[in-house]
Amino acid sequence: MSVPPHRTPPRFSATFNPNVIAEIQRAAATGIYDIRGGGAKRALPHFDDLLFLGASISRYPLEGYREKCGTDVTLGTRFARKPIKLKIPVTVAGMSFGSLSGPAKEALGRGASAAGTSTTTGDGGMTPEERGHSSILVYQYLPSRYGMNPDDLRKADAIEIVIGQGAKPGGGGMLLGQKISPRVAKMRTLPEGIDQRSACRHPDWTGPDDLEIKIEELREITDWEKPIYVKVGASRPYYDTALAAKSGADVIVLDGMQGGTAATQDVFIEHVGLPTLAAIRPAVQALQDLGLHRKLQLIVSGGIRTGADVAKALALGADAVSIGTAALIALGDNDPQWEAEYQKLGTTAGAYDDWQEGLDPAGITTQDPVLAARLDPVKAGRRLANYLSVLTLEAQTIARACGKSHLHNLEPEDLVALTIEAAAMAGVPLAGTNWIPGRDK
Amino acid sequence: MPSFDLARAPLRELNAALHALSPTTNETHWIVSNPSGKHAVACGLDAPVTVEIDGHVGYYCAGMNKAATVVISGNAGVGVAENMMSGEVRVKGDASQSAGATGCGGLLVIEGNASARCGISMKGIDIVVKGSIGPMSAFMAQAGNLVVLGDAGDALGDSIYEARLFVRGRVASLGADCIEKPMTEEDRAILAAVLKRAGVEARADDFKLYGSARRLYHFHIDNVDAY
Amino acid sequence: MCGIVGLFLKAPRLERELGALLSEMLVVMSDRGPDSAGFAVYGDRTQGRVKLTISGADEDVLRRAVAELGKAINETPAVTLHDTHAVLSICFDKEKAARAFIEGHDDISFVGAGARMELYKEVGRPEQVTQRFGLPRMAGSHGIGHTRMATESAVTTRGAHPFSTGLDQCLVHNGSLSNHNGVRRMLQREGMRFATENDTEVAAGYLSWRIREGASLKQALTDSLSDLDGFYTFVVGTETGFAVLRDPISCKPAVMAETDDYVAFGSEYRALAGLPGVDKAHIFEPEPATVYAWERR
Incomplete structure (x- = not known):
């Protein structure tokens, strides 16, 4: 049969595009939703849509190499007897031993410690290696309470009560059987190799009135020493921030929808929650309305990649930011050196997100001892420390250009937006105008 | 025998004094009066001492208890002995929701009734309830033994892992993946030992054993209704 | 998110003390709801x-x-x-x-x-609110009270509980409804009017609407189990009745005490601890999705 002349070339539907078609075919074949790791992959209004206004005549910049631009931050100044002092306003977010390998957790501790900042446990308890290699360690208190015990609670430098995370606000975790190794199973008191579902609500409290009582208990157990963080996924940031503050939190961690997860439903990652950019201003407003902005600390996370992102988040009112996915990339996640193996897994370096499978060629999101041994925790820790330095140097570069001697003096008024969306979400004017969409003024 | 009146001194002083005790202290018997429903009374203890609380307590009494014996001569609020590691907590009255939640070890005895979610996410604790327990008890229970002399409410043992649930009375309904199991000699011995430790007179043969059908251990599309 | 108390006297014996007892119960619940407080008292007619x-x-x-x-x-x-x-x-x-x-x-x-119903609510710490209104000196057959920690709606006098949307009907709530906007729209089509964006007002309006349509209080509460979604513990007062309902999951705390003289409700036991004869009362936690109602003629 001959092809007729002037035939239209194949044309894909924007609605039923190749990705959508592949997902329908996958769903029809398996009957289960797609589970993966990482954060939202769709394009979202982001920090890239904001620009800083450098100093010139009306404002004066600081000299890059001589004039100091402070980066330190103290967390937990509200009630804790022993607040945490960090050299840089970038922390490493909670990621569990279980979702990550032992060497990966060790590398996070080494990198964070070298940079003078904190790292965080995850849903699965605290390992001695992690405690040993982290000079400042935040201990997560999660609905599942895997591995929770008072000794580790007292060994921690701060306690983070996790209510939700940006990748899945309102959802519990999942750890598929491949990753429940004997050690992970023992730490979590679970049978080996099962598909583990974590709870989405805490077993012994719900709501701010009960949270207040839970915070009191944790303070009493640790003799009011440790800062108590409350972590929420961004969805109703004004109310959630206000209620966490009213319940007595020292630090509020607000995780936008670009924040990663070890494993959850793709539909959850892509369709629930607020972009980080849109979440910060309402949270800051809540603290300002309560007279608590800068009295308790706000940590923002979810898609922080560069020093510019750090500076923008701080300018919008955060006291610090937290990184997860970026930290894993710094360790060696999605490194092109493993391209041949990514290909075997049906993916490519830069797109690998099947962290739930435990087959990570880079040895990071796995419990396979052979794969895990590929990651040298000393070298990987060094890479993380380097990356944290770059984030800090970049943020300082911007702050100095705006005439600030401390990162915390960045303000929303130092920013403009490139798009109407970003202007509305960040509450800063559209570049070249004094128009903030959605505000009277 | 040190005594502490919570009507006269703040909770913080009581807990600080109890936390300061070393494992070899000879101040091994404490009396606490006027708890008046206060929260977090005697939580985070880690010395082998006995604390008798004369009255009703609020949330999280004896939370995360380790090594200590805490006796409550009254009712306990939400989450009594939550995440207990070891030792013994005894409630002479009733216990509210989530008693013994996520407990990892030790023995919790409730002489009255326990309400909803008793033993939720338990991870190795032994719980003995002389009365009845409320709905959704032993939800996602991972390990340990829950022994109930009275009745159990709806959805007992929903999504249970490897915990054992012994109930002498009626079970209103079983939760997803929880089934009655034949009691082996080993189970009977475990039950008898728990009853003995709790000082509770009951015949192991009068109980039925419930545990996991293990159908939800691996996601399978045919079990999707159970999620 | 809040503290709830309720006291329903089965016989006239303690009527002169109702306000004093209710006031004490309410003040104990201050920590659960420091933003505002309110109460309804059913006095003489x-x-x-x-x-x-x-x-x-x-x-x-x-x-x-x-x-x-x-x-x-x-x-x-x-x-x-x-x-x-x-x-x-x-x-x-x-x-x-x-x-x-x-x-x-x-x-x-x-x-x-x-x-018979008198309703008082105001912004401020519950102990101040009860004193300002003189609750300890009030008498009545039953009363319900509330201390509020606002979740999504404003801390205002109008936003405080109890909410009343019908004669002698009022309701207090601990929890958070997840479909109140849709229910509010449905009720507005049915002619109900609302003064706030508060989820609790919707619950009160829903019950008043069911009662207007001929349902008994018990039936109205039973209906709410299928129409109201989310987490809630309701305590409801009517001219001669008192009722309690918890949602099917029942995460929010609730304790009740019953004696020959009274039925009392508290978010925590300590709210009930000062009641006369409570040590001999039948103490229980209401079952999920179960309507408890008492009536006095």
Whole structure:
């Protein structure tokens, strides 16, 4: 049969595009939703849509190499007897031993410690290696309470009560059987190799009135020493921030929808929650309305990649930011050196997100001892420390250009937006105008 | 025998004094009066001492208890002995929701009734309830033994892992993946030992054993209704 | 997110002490709800008359407004002033006119109405609120109270509980409804009116609507199990009744005590600890999705 002349070339539907078609075919074949790791992959209004206004005549910049631009931050100044002092306003977010390998957790501790900042446990308890290699360690208190015990609670430098995370606000975790190794199973008191579902609500409290009582208990157990963080996924940031503050939190961690997860439903990652950019201003407003902005600390996370992102988040009112996915990339996640193996897994370096499978060629999101041994925790820790330095140097570069001697003096008024969306979400004017969409003024 | 009146001194002083005790202290018997429903009374203890609380307590009494014996001569609020590691907590009255939640070890005895979610996410604790327990008890229970002399409410043992649930009375309904199991000699011995430790007179043969059908251990599309 | 208390006397014996007992229960729940507090007390009724509770900035404002109201409805109401609230007693047939006047008045707001119900609520710590209104000196057959930690709606006098949307009907709530916006729209189509964005007002309005449509209180609460979604513990008062309902998951705390003299409700046991004879009471936690109702004739 001959092809007729002037035939239209194949044309894909924007609605039923190749990705959508592949997902329908996958769903029809398996009957289960797609589970993966990482954060939202769709394009979202982001920090890239904001620009800083450098100093010139009306404002004066600081000299890059001589004039100091402070980066330190103290967390937990509200009630804790022993607040945490960090050299840089970038922390490493909670990621569990279980979702990550032992060497990966060790590398996070080494990198964070070298940079003078904190790292965080995850849903699965605290390992001695992690405690040993982290000079400042935040201990997560999660609905599942895997591995929770008072000794580790007292060994921690701060306690983070996790209510939700940006990748899945309102959802519990999942750890598929491949990753429940004997050690992970023992730490979590679970049978080996099962598909583990974590709870989405805490077993012994719900709501701010009960949270207040839970915070009191944790303070009493640790003799009011440790800062108590409350972590929420961004969805109703004004109310959630206000209620966490009213319940007595020292630090509020607000995780936008670009924040990663070890494993959850793709539909959850892509369709629930607020972009980080849109979440910060309402949270800051809540603290300002309560007279608590800068009295308790706000940590923002979810898609922080560069020093510019750090500076923008701080300018919008955060006291610090937290990184997860970026930290894993710094360790060696999605490194092109493993391209041949990514290909075997049906993916490519830069797109690998099947962290739930435990087959990570880079040895990071796995419990396979052979794969895990590929990651040298000393070298990987060094890479993380380097990356944290770059984030800090970049943020300082911007702050100095705006005439600030401390990162915390960045303000929303130092920013403009490139798009109407970003202007509305960040509450800063559209570049070249004094128009903030959605505000009277 | 040190005594502490919570009507006269703040909770913080009581807990600080109890936390300061070393494992070899000879101040091994404490009396606490006027708890008046206060929260977090005697939580985070880690010395082998006995604390008798004369009255009703609020949330999280004896939370995360380790090594200590805490006796409550009254009712306990939400989450009594939550995440207990070891030792013994005894409630002479009733216990509210989530008693013994996520407990990892030790023995919790409730002489009255326990309400909803008793033993939720338990991870190795032994719980003995002389009365009845409320709905959704032993939800996602991972390990340990829950022994109930009275009745159990709806959805007992929903999504249970490897915990054992012994109930002498009626079970209103079983939760997803929880089934009655034949009691082996080993189970009977475990039950008898728990009853003995709790000082509770009951015949192991009068109980039925419930545990996991293990159908939800691996996601399978045919079990999707159970999620 | 809050603390709830309720006290229903089965016999007249303790009626003079109702306010004092309820006040003590409410103050104990201050930590659960430090933003605002409120309570309803079911006191005496006068044949042919209705009590209207209104609020205003202060006693002067209230006095002036009541004088204007008297002219407007052509009847001088009997008034008792309680700080920012006033309870007016007027003829039943003047109720509609009085309500219209109040709603059109800038300085005062309508709080509740009933043959027996008086309703008081205000922003502030619960111990201050009960003292300002003089709750310890009030008498009645039953009362319910609330201490509020606001979740999504504003901390205002109007946003405080209890909410009343029908004569002698009021409701307090601990929890958070997840479908109240849709239910509010449905009720608005049915002619119900709402003064706030508060989820609890929707629950109160829902029950009033069911009762208006002929349901008993018990039936209305049973219906709410299928129509209201989310987490809730409700305590409801009517002219002669008292009811409790928890959602099917029942995460929010609830404890009850029953003796020959009374039925009492508290978010925590300590709210009940001061009641006479509570050590011998039947103490229980209400079962999920189960309506508990008491009635006194």
